[in-house]
Amino acid sequence: MNRLAYLDALRGIAALLVVFTHLFVPVVGHVWVFDNLIDPGKLGVLWFFMISGVVIPYSLKPVADGAQRFLISRFMRLYPAYWLSLLLFVVMLKLSGATLPSWPQIVANLTMVQAALGFDDVVGLYWTLFIELVFYALCLALFLAGKLYDLVFRARCSLAFLLLGLAMAAVREVTERKLPVALPLALSLMFFGSVWRQWLLAEHSPTLTRQLKRLLIAFAVLLPPTLIMAYNKDMGTGETWGRYCFTYAVAISSFLLLTRSVRLDHPALVWLGAVSYSLYLLHPSMGMLSELLLGKTGASALVIALCATLLTLGAAHLCFRYIEHPFIQLGKRLNNRKAKTQPISV
16 A cells, blocks of 8 residues: 555545535534534645645656656646536536626636636635645746755745735734735645655654744744634634634644554545545535435435535546546656657766
């Protein structure tokens, strides 16, 4: 089994937490735990960000065409399944009689950087993918600058984005403008994940230990005021600063625990990790499909949510088998073919 199988398992659990939040939390209604203490979906998303930090920087190989290989593999990994999810969601909107997004918005969403183009996400969860692309771009820039493998520099990047989040939160507090504080905080966690990876690989140098301690102290000291200032006023998405603080604390501490001491690697969880991207992308469409199939039958909301979950698992399996995996393999073949055609330097 892959020695990092526990990361796949954690990714699978993270996807399930997001699915649970979107499909089941609305069914149970207002529960104090979810309203005021913890956001399971955000917990899963924060895990996703830290896992990306563990994985993505090290997928940039120090070879002559490393940047091109990275771009090809990431494009093949992300976009085909993403485009399918966009198509399915628009189709489900049409079938359900809901208002369709405009064509310019749909076209902008094809890029995955619609936020930078001034368009709303067609599917609400796409905001996380934009952050992933920003992290990819930063990693690529650091790679080209020769700084990606510099442990201290990556730790400083994590701290710098944390401080940027604090500054943006202060401005948000004063101006009451909805600044995207989640973006620098996510990038901070991603760079932290890249530093944490070296600890996972048992490279316990004094420098590494010192950087990790500094970052953990910085999170403990700076995250609470950042989250309090950013989310003490609800700007339309149910922000509650106490729930944010607790969720971030649980996310970071549980991530350290589940990647260091309690490593889950059950085959079912590893499989969920393999299909987690499709699981994440497709569950909103499957939720709408389940409502279309059962909404007029008198089925309870819980039954509809359970049906949506089963449809999501099935759709994720099919998407991974017939979309994700073939395109991932195509990316590998393209990279291998390119490597074979390059002249050998003497």
